Amino acid sequence: MTFAWPWPFPDWWADNLWLFLRALRESDLNLALLLRWMLQNLLLTLGVIAVDYAMGAALLRLICRAAGRSLPPALRGAAALCLGGGFAAMMLLGFGLFYRIRPRSVLGLELGMLAAGVAILTLTRAWPWAASPWRSLRVPLRWALVLLVPLLLFTADLMLPVADFDSTSYHMAAARAYKETGRLGFQGGMRFNAQPHLGVLLYLRHWILLGEDTLLKLINLEFLLILAFGLAFAASWIRRRALWLAGLLFVFTSPVFHWVARAEYADLVLSAWFTTGVLLLVHESRSSNFASLWTAAAALALASTTKLQGAVMVALACLAYVAVTRRLRPLTAIAVTAVLCGVPWWQRSLANTGSPAAPFFLKDDKEGRELARVSLRYGHGRDPVALALLPFRMIAGNPNLFADPYVFGPAGLLLLALAAVRRRLPATWRLPALLVLLYFCFWFATGQVMRYLASLLPLMACLAMALYRGRPPGAVLALLAIHAGLTASTMVRLMQVPPVTQAAASQALAESLPYYPAARALNRDSGGLARTYLLFTDETRYHVAGESFGDWFGDYNYDFLRGSASVGEILGRLRGAGFRYLFVDRSRAASAGNLFGPSLASTGLTGRFDPLPGASLLYADNRYSVFRLE
């Protein structure tokens, strides 16, 4: 058993810091150019966030006027960003259904949102109302200075190329396909493409607006701002405004949350929108405010369309709401908005797969069952002993068993400790507490993927604040800041500085992704004009130009080749389906003997120097081969 993170000090800290400093000392690094590049794109990102905020604040103003009530300032900030981003994503969804995802239309959308937002806020004289939430994020100067360097390094990490496994397999592979075609076409060979993925459209928008895929992760700053506003609201609700920074640092003691905040996955946007929705529900449950209810409904509806997990979380939130408030009627608002937001996705899934929630409820439920089977493999089991050992394993165990590269960290344990030593949880916070409990049970019984639990970490931070309730002593804040700051500063995922030049971006990928040189050789030969079969190289999809198939799920999955008696039959099937290139991970192919049978063990599918008749070798290294099918 490997201990990836000997708590309390992650073992990557020293190594990563050293490698990062060495990269900074490289002779060809142009620091002035890098700082200009970072500043330019940070400003552009802040511009995009400002547009979302203006539009969201305008929508929220209209909701509040209709309801005749307002919201607490910090909650307004979270809700405004949530509504603005959600509005932009829904508009892009509409564009995508009508072949209009183009730079011109995206820029037009931004300008339109800005104009509408400014006009509504001006007409309703709401500028002071819209500006006041930002005061809730004030940080004492000394803490701002302390956190500046980690924040800068965190921002730098957001400017690295698309390299994470799920991104290159499907999240950003889908975004690339939508960008190239201008439409939200169903990609049958891409994993989970039938599921809702509204967050992907916001990454795509940022990619189009800033012009580079290395910059699309910068929109994560918007989601983090939403969470910061949410925590500020929780702190003010507890009547300890200064506690919000401790709450934010508490969240960032979690390495897996750090990673999620630096990746272009659906988990961060889900966390931001869902946390906002639940906090609005908490507010509504205590105030019976219609503005809170309808804004909560919108936020939860948006969260339910980020991924299927979001729909489950929203359902559990509704359950917790009913259990705590004993009221059913308000759920109508959530149901109506969730249906409005979800219908385009369900219809798209139904039209292309025959099920509104593929890969589940299909006529042939093979993929759904396979997905459930794979999910149940994650974690350490579902028995009481596994439950008892879970905190230890999530802090010091091997995170790969939880399907993630980083551990959960001490946040959960700190929460348990607080719950053990402090007074009772105030009634206000019973709803999120019950929700966390319900979701934990669901998570424990199904797929124990660590980042799925990390989506609830901001809500756990709210609960920790509610349990603590006191004024945070400087020592506690300092400890949290050191922990979160060090993790932020040294979790340099790709050991690279942000690439500014095009050559540096290609170089960063070649040094970070073992398959990238092979994909580059393939692209050079195919020109992106031919169909490629990815045999156990599904994670390369984003970096392989043109149309590609091959995965455990979807059209032309590995079952398509199962039962082939010879390599000639495999190549014949591929040629017959229009494939002109074959990209193989030989080590994974060699271990998939049950798929191909022993007779294929000495072919180019598994051996670097073994022949693959009827195919010419374009590229081979220690692990990957690329063939052109003749």
Place this chain on the structure above:
Amino acid sequence: MRTGWLIPWLLLPAGCVRQADRAVQKPMPHIESVIPEKVLAGASFNRMPDGSEAISLTGRNLEKGAKVRLGPHRLDTSTGNGTVLSAVVPPELYARDSIHVVQVELPDGRFSNVVPWIVLKADGPPPRIGQLFPPETRAGQPFNEQPGRRAALGLTGENFVPGSKIIFGGVELETNFGDVDRLSTLVPSELFERPGEVRVQVRNPGGKESGVAVFSVKP
């Protein structure tokens, strides 16, 4: 046409990082030589401590992260220092006679010039000696004088391979493989200190020998 990159310019016209800044690239790598240039199929040519065989490339801009490509094969490559790269050649790539294309691939995806790397047939025709350089000398008089007043003999011919040996007066000498048509060796002075005719032959690693050429030592 890709127009997405225009948007930053529209939104932030001043202080932008220009496309020209972003197009900056490192200089192109250039291979000057591959060492050894030719090897014998299946035979060791530059054994590493771990038992693998390696080629070395000399040239310009062979920077850190660059990889040596042998045809479609990407080799395990040592970290470059700008002028030299070494790469391990898997046995399958020199198991049979063949001509490989050697290139250096930069981490950013660009390639160097191309040079050939030749694997010669292990069991080819017997060697043949054409001419000796020099064909004669005076007794005790060093020829093609090298440092230390040592004599050097060159010979041209055909079908020489790495590992070919020159046999001078019945003595097998350490031989430098110049090419398939060129060999050279240092000749110890005791082999030409007395007048007479010395028999010169070439023996290839497989045991095949050339005909006899005569080297004259005059009084």
